[in-house]
Amino acid sequence: MRAPAVVLIAAGLLLAACSPKLPGGVDEQLLSEAVGRAIGGPNTCVLLANKAGKVVWTGGGYITCARNLPTCGGTTTTAQTVLEGAVGKPARFASCSSGPGVNTVGWAMGPVPVGAGKPDHGLSYVAVMEGERALPGREVQERVEEAFAKAGL
Secondary structure (H helix, E strand, O other), X not given: OHHHHHHHHHHHHHHXXXXXXXXXXXXXXXXXXXXXXXXXXXXXXXXXXXXXXXXXXXXXXXXXXXXXXXXXXXXXEOHHXXXXXXXXXXXXXXXXXXXXXXXXXXXXXXEOOOOOOOOOOOXXXXXXXXXXXXXXXXXXXXXXXXXXXXXXX
């Protein structure tokens, strides 16, 4: 039984080594903490992707990242799909009702801003909040971009 377990562990490590990662010099823990303080919560999703559109980092609640949410353009989609459409495009944001009642959704997406003296890693992001206390898209954008700067991006 040990041989199959070793093979499975080796395969997992190999796959992890091949998966996209944050750029060198970016502390994942610091990034998680900064984003969590800025817009964290179970109704929040933040995804970072490289130039090829591959997700290199996920923050926030898995359910929010996987749910179909209103795009504020008359359709619904997932954060992953919004991110794929945001790679290489200018920053933008949107806010709207997310259904009957008081719930709203706030979206922000675009390139991760490059701070003074920082290298351009070519990353793009999408950040979304949904719920009764969701921030407007413009506020989501300001807070998450500030968190990226605090984390060294």
